[in-house]
Amino acid sequence: MGVGAAVGAPRTEAPVFWASAPSFSALHASRRYGADSCSRSRRTDLGLRAMRVLVIDPDAARAALVAQGLEGVQPLEVRHAAVYNEAEVVAFAPDVVVIAAESPDRDTLDSLRESSQGHPVVMFVDRSEPGLAEQAVRAGVAAYVVDGLAPGRVRPILDVAMSRFALTQQLRGDLAKAKADLEARKTVERAKGLLMKERGLDEDGAYRLLRKLAMDRGKPIGAVAADLLAFAGVLRGDGA
Numbered sequence: 621m622g623v624g625a626a627v628g629a630p631r632t633e634a635p636v637f638w639a640s641a642p643s644f645s646a647l648h649a650s651r652r653y654g655a656d657s658c659s660r661s662r663r664t665d666l667g668l669r670a671m672r673v674l675v676i677d678p679d680a681a682r683a684a685l686v687a688q689g690l691e692g693v694q695p696l697e698v699r700h701a702a703v704y705n706e707a708e709v710v711a712f713a714p715d716v717v718v719i720a721a722e723s724p725d726r727d728t729l730d731s732l733r734e735s736s737q738g739h740p741v742v743m744f745v746d747r748s749e750p751g752l753a754e755q756a757v758r759a760g761v762a763a764y765v766v767d768g769l770a771p772g773r774v775r776p777i778l779d780v781a782m783s784r785f786a787l788t789q790q791l792r793g794d795l796a797k798a799k800a801d802l803e804a805r806k807t808v809e810r811a812k813g814l815l816m817k818e819r820g821l822d823e824d825g826a827y828r829l830l831r832k833l834a835m836d837r838g839k840p841i842g843a844v845a846a847d848l849l850a851f852a853g854v855l856r857g858d859g860a
Contacts, residue, residue, distance in 0.1 A: 720769055741781075
């Protein structure tokens with residue numbers, strides 16, 4: 621049956637921890653999350669903590685293949701759960717989630733789509749149907765593997781999925797920053813126009829005044845420009 625068929629159903633047994641077998645190396649974590657990422661660097665006072673892998677599979681024997689495939693990687697903590705539960709995922713804070721099932725079901729894909737994923741998701745299925753792979757990718761699955769769950773393939777597939785996830789996150793961050801920078805530049809241009817009109821300044825003079833205000837207040841010039849425009853709007857009675 622599909623992994624998500626019992627989403628939200630009562631658990632029949634506690635999560636299973638395999639012995640502290642395998643994590644990819646500190647180099648892995650550094651490459652995936654960046655040396656300056658405090659929230660995801662997974663470092664403690666004693667160094668890098670074990671990588672956490674959450675395996676979602678109603679079949680314990682099949683789930684054990686994942687742990688077997690990671691043998692030799694240290695340190696690693698692998699937890700097994702029969703069904704996908706967002707609260708458990710958040711509490712465990714895995715570095716990667718592996719979902720294995722006979723075939724994907726829409727409940728699991730919907731749960732993934734609605735979750736705020738801070739980790740890559742790898743899905744192994746015994747069989748699939750047309751369109752399900754695309755749905756899985758749109759739900760945030762980094763790797764969708766059909767009829768390919770074998771111990772020897774687990775580690776390289778997880779490695780590729782984590783690298784792809786890190787790259788995607790970086791691209792999203794770069795895009796968000798580019799959009800924010802563009803909006804800030806537009807705001808600065810509008811504020812300059814306001815100063816030129818109200819204070820009779822030329823463009824350079826208006827920019828120098830904004831920069832001085834930013835330095836005096838210890839704020840980014842874009843924030844100062846936004847404050848100026850907001851104050852001007854209040855004086856004009858905007859929104860009144």
